[in-house]
Amino acid sequence: MPTDTGSLLRLENLSARIGRQVVLDAVCLEVEQGECVALVGGSGAGKSTLLRCVMGLSRPARPFGGRMQFADRQVDFASDRLRHWPGGIAYVPQNPDHGFDPLKKLRWQWRQAARIVLGSSDTNPHRAELLEAMGLADFGGLYPHEWSRGMQQRLLLAMALLGKPRLLILDEPTSALDPLIAAQVLRLVMEHSKENGIALLIVTHDLSLATRYANRTAIMTEGRIVEFGSTRHLLATPQSDYGRLLVANRSWSKAAVSTDLKSVAAE
Template sequence: MTPSVLSARDLAAAYPGLVALRGVSLELAPAEALAVVGRSGCGKTTLGRMLAGLPVPGAELGGTLAWPGGAAPVAGARRRGLSGHVAWLPQEAIAALHPQLTIGTQVAETLRAAGRPADAGAVAACLAEVGLPAEFAARHPHRLSGGQGQRAALACCLAQSPAVLVADEPTSALDEATGAALLRLLAERRRAQGMALVLVTHDLPAATTLCDRMLVLQDGAIAEEGPAARLAHRPASSAGRELVAALRFGAAA
């Protein structure tokens, strides 16, 4: 059996008076694409942040993460080596980029942190991978459009050569055409780098097109999981049926 590239056991997140995530366990295979879907407030982003080993402000976290060569409680996983294994693409990429540093500087810093060459040619190659011309290295984030900002943030992610990329609603702030182009780019880079992908999204068509497997969250727990194509057409859970019904209603409106 192929070992998991990322394993989560009993992930939990609780705010005072509110349980955001409870008892979530999953295995991610190398090069697999997993969609995490569900209604707003179901715990999708919380789960995505925890899989990337990031803090969830105001929440008490529990559970463990394991990856080839490492394992740790989720709250300390990045310090134990997860940061070089899993990259995080946030929903608001522009906000995640340092406003006072050029895009080239930020890509170069990521390359150096990963122990890779960080000269101008290496930076230009990273930008080319996400469809940005080399001259964008001299730009600051405020000079980028929403789609360009997402591509720049993705270039920083890919500069790490991560085994896993967790993308949190990467198209929600983009227009339809720009969002579709970004999803195609994610699919291309996943194939080219053999990278596993966790796509946190409310976009069921995108999840079905891009991902092999789908996990449906409801009230912070897994309602069902299985092949993406099957869940998108024949969901077994009430949460899955609600998502499909909402999609059909929107298409008919």
């Protein structure tokens, strides 16, 4: 594991089980301040389970060993039975349905998020800018089910960026978005993160996202991280059998292609 003093999030030998089955096996991972790390792997690799453990949302998986450091905070998974979300981490789940109360209107939920994070009024310019950038200037009295999954995902991203967290965790951030919107949203997130010094942990099965955005990439399979290093070198010359298989069978997503087309059009 790297020992750079710029480390923001560090996981050391994190292990977790569901019942008697080990679902995370001595996972080590690090995200430095201001960098973007991609966590890639196929379905069932344990990526979302790992995120839930980091956020303290570990059920049904239960950590039984390892340590986590976030900034100056230390968590011992073997001894800490209950803990709160570490301050400064924002998390956007893969399924937008998990981010909203279905019985509350979206505008109310947006305002509640702003009050909790910022304690601000509706006239806060940062809030208005985020909504405009996401193309969400007006959602009136709508409920979550009256919006598409893509629109919900964009609102969740805006909520996550409200408080300018130190670390933003995105679980499959483009899964609910069409290619052009995905390109626009990812560009916005990257620009906003760079301007505010926000570190990113992007969880995806799409290697094109890692190639385009991540400084470092971790490859995960069967609850273990089998490779972790520079994205450019790791994807060019993977060392593990699974890494070579993943790279050999990668498919470049429409989102990445759209990003390229958008860049060309802008020029």
